[in-house]
Amino acid sequence: MRKLESRRPRVVIVDDSRTMQAVLEQLLTLRLRYEIVGIASDGRSAVAIIEQTRPDLVTIDLTLPYIDGRQLLEALHIFPEMKKVVVSAAACENLAVKASLEKLGADSCVSKSRMSQDPDGFCHLIGMIMRNSKKLQEKASLLGMPAPAPLRGSSGSGKRIAALPILSYPIPTDEVERRAALQGLGLANDNVDRRLDLLTEHLAKTTSYPACAMTFIDQHTQWIKSSVGVDRGFTPRSEAICNYTICGDDPFIVSDTHADIRFAKLEVVLSGPMIRSYVGLPIIGSSGVRLGALCLLDTKPRRVTVEELTNLRSIARIAAELVEARWEPIRYAA
The missing domain is CATH 3.30.450.40 (GAF domain)
Structure with missing residues (x-):
């Protein structure tokens, strides 16, 4: 039986607001005890950081310079083991928008205002997403199936994010x-x-x-x-x-x-x-x-x-x- 590694989930935060970067970093490190391995202020930097660190979780804002958050989310489909949570503005409260983002691979969508109003609820949601991921690995191990390998460092799966169209401006969610x-x-x-x-x-x-x-x-x-x-x-x-x-x-x-x-x-x-x-x-x-x-x-x-x-x-x-x-x-x- 394969023994799973016990380690802290590794996270990359993608948001162009320094305030939101600090809020997310505090919640994820102090409350959930996760390890922040990268912070990006735009989509282009995010691609480089994600390819290098191969985190377990990525939080993504939708309105980003250079590469829109929606494009980044779609590009990350090549990493099915990597959890993706959209943390953005009020658009995430729109059911149609949420459905389209989940179709692109988002594990969950959270509005920034709700996260600020209920940080405990946000942490609980993230914890559930990561625990469910771990349970899938454990189940695969018990059944003798190859579990998804933890995404660690640049020597992980060797996959590279396909070249994306580089925009010099963000794209509205609507x-x-x-x-x-x-x-x-x-x-x-x-x-x-x-x-x-x-x-x-x-x-x-x-x-x-x-x-x-x-x-x-x-x-x-x-x-x-x-x-x-x-x-x-x-x-x-x-x-x-x-x-x-x-x-x-x-x-x-x-x-x-x-x-x-x-x-x-x-x-x-x-x-x-x-x-x-x-x-x-x-x-x-x-x-x-x-x-x-x-x-x-x-x-x-x-x-x-x-x-x-x-x-x-x-x-x-x-x-x-x-x-x-x-x-x-x-x-x-x-």
Whole structure:
């Protein structure tokens, strides 16, 4: 009979938030006594760490730079013994999203808010997942079947994660629904609408920011539909800081783009319009889909104030109602 090794489960944490990295590390090490063998802030780094360490458990955030968390999860299917737990935003509370992630190989999906509210429940869930994995190994051993070998070091199975498409921006969890809504509402263009211009003009004046823009992003393009202080038109999606804004419900703030590795080399930072500070809020439709972004821009580093955020929130809500009422959905033949 094969004797199983008694050792602490080894974990890699994949999340671009330092706060969440610290929270997960504390829960997994202090409460569960697991061993953290790697922490990655983006999907590309995660691939390298996972291939080198071959952990027993990987926690994955969905909105990551370079390689989207969903793509990373799908790529890890070649390691069936490795447990994968998605720890992300409110999208994990959506049953359809959870089902699609589990189909890609997630052993469980936990929203960050629920994890914060019930850390004991989160630890209990992780413990159950890892215990069930150990029981399967023990059962295989009792039946005389080859148990999955523990994933240890780079000399493990020798498998390598297939090359993934490298993205310079994260992909929202509601990407399919979001783009369908843009198409139906006719928003993916730079056609002039005076009522939207009135909103951006008002926001720029009441916040003293030199530039303000309302953007909508389709598969490859960011459409600047209304703007003050920057040109209306379009940019490649890879140049859009608003990619990060439409991935969450909260304000996305960059006080100094030169000090942020995600944006320091973007063309919109290094040359026109030379964005140095950015504050964005998603334009959220009545169905909960994040249709676009409303943002404030400056050519110098600055910190946003509470009053400026309040104005931004108010105008973003008005913009959401206006764009849904302004365009009648276009019906396409099946």
